[in-house]
Amino acid sequence: EAAVTQSPRSKVAVTGGKVTLSCHQTNNHDYMYWYRQDTGHGLRLIHYSYVADSTEKGDIPDGYKASRPSQENFSLILELASLSQTAVYFCASSDGTGGQDTQYFGPGTRLLVL
Amino acid sequence: QQQVRQSPQSLTVWEGGTTVLTCSYEDSTFNYFPWYQQFPGEGPALLISILSVSDKKEDGRFTTFFNKREKKLSLHIIDSQPGDSATYFCAASPLNQGGSAKLIFGEGTKLTVSS
Numbered sequence: 072e073a074a075v076t077q078s079p080r081s082k083v084a085v086t087g088g089k090v091t092l093s094c095h096q097t098n099n100h101d102y103m104y105w106y107r108q109d110t111g112h113g114l115r116l117i118h119y120s121y122v123a124d125s126t127e128k129g130d131i132p133d134g135y136k137a138s139r140p141s142q143e144n145f146s147l148i149l150e151l152a153s154l155s156q157t158a159v160y161f162c163a164s165s166d167g168t169g170g171q172d173t174q175y176f177g178p179g180t181r182l183l184v185l
Numbered sequence: 186q187q188q189v190r191q192s193p194q195s196l197t198v199w200e201g202g203t204t205v206l207t208c209s210y211e212d213s214t215f216n217y218f219p220w221y222q223q224f225p226g227e228g229p230a231l232l233i234s235i236l237s238v239s240d241k242k243e244d245g246r247f248t249t250f251f252n253k254r255e256k257k258l259s260l261h262i263i264d265s266q267p268g269d270s271a272t273y274f275c276a277a278s279p280l281n282q283g284g285s286a287k288l289i290f291g292e293g294t295k296l297t298v299s300s
Contacts, residue, residue: 075228106290111194113290114229130289137298161228169235170278171217172286176228 074098075177077162083183089103089151092180102167103145104129104174105137107158112163120145121167152184189277191291200300204262208275208291211256215277219288220249220260223272232273233260265298272296 074097084090096103101123106114116129118137126137134156136148149156160180165172189210198204210217219234235242235258242249260294262269272295276288276294 078268111292113189113292114288115290116287119287162292164227171234173219173231173234176230178226 073106075162075164075175077160077177079180079182080178081181081183083185084149084152085185086152086154087118090152090156090182092147092149092160092162092182094145094147094177095143096145096162096175098164098166098175099142100164100166100175101142102165102172103139104163104165105135105145106163107131107156107160108161108179110179113184117128117147117160118171141182157182157184189275189289189291191275191293191294193293193294194292195297197299198265200265200267200298202265202298204260204265204274204296204298206260206267206294208259208272209255210277211258212277214279215289217278218232218251219247219259219276219278220247221274221276221290223274223293225271229244229274230296231247262296265296267298267300270296270298272280 076095076183104119105117120126120139138146138183162177165174191208216237220232221229222232223229233244253260272293274293275291
């Protein structure tokens with residue numbers, strides 16, 4: 072069964088601090104994504120990647136960096152965390168075929184920036 | 186800006202009743218429309234999807250309808266069960282851009298099924 076795991080599951084960070092969220096998938100998928108979820112906004116795409124060592128900007132990339140060191144791992148980095156980045160973050164993976172590929176989501180990381 | 190809008194924001198139905206969730210979009214290049222179901226504390230999971238070449242797709246108690254002319258889609262759940270209580274997201278993707286469906290999600294509808 073498809074498996075996407077995220078760590079940590081929750082985190083409290085201070086404003087201006089650095090935060091790294093990690094994602095690992097065992098699906099052998101080429102595509103990986105980072106979304107944030109806010110009440111009333113659904114899920115919004117931050118960054119995605121379709122190959123190791125390469126990342127692409129999504130719809131709301133400002134304030135975030137991403138890193139894809141291997142096919143299995145994808146990290147989201149907040150260099151200077153801000154209050155507005157308090158949200159639930161989801162990682163997902165897909166095989167990227169045919170434009171109708173299913174995205175498999177991890178359980179999410181709840182981030183609180185104080 | 187590409188947008189996908191959902192209604193209602195929240196909905197309560199009685200066990201055994203029919204749930205109807207709706208979604209509208211603006212961009213006529215969208216051709217793939219999945220619905221994701223999310224339970225509290227979990228990530229979303231694909232429930233059902235439809236392509237713009239179809240007007241209906243059914244999977245058990247779940248049916249999604251697509252109206253290309255009005256740029257609307259809907260999700261119908263018949264014989265709604267308490268276990269269907271979750272947040273439902275519609276999403277849309279433009280024509281294939283290099284292999285992956287780049288999804289634009291709606292705001293979500295929180296469904297509560299009361300027994």
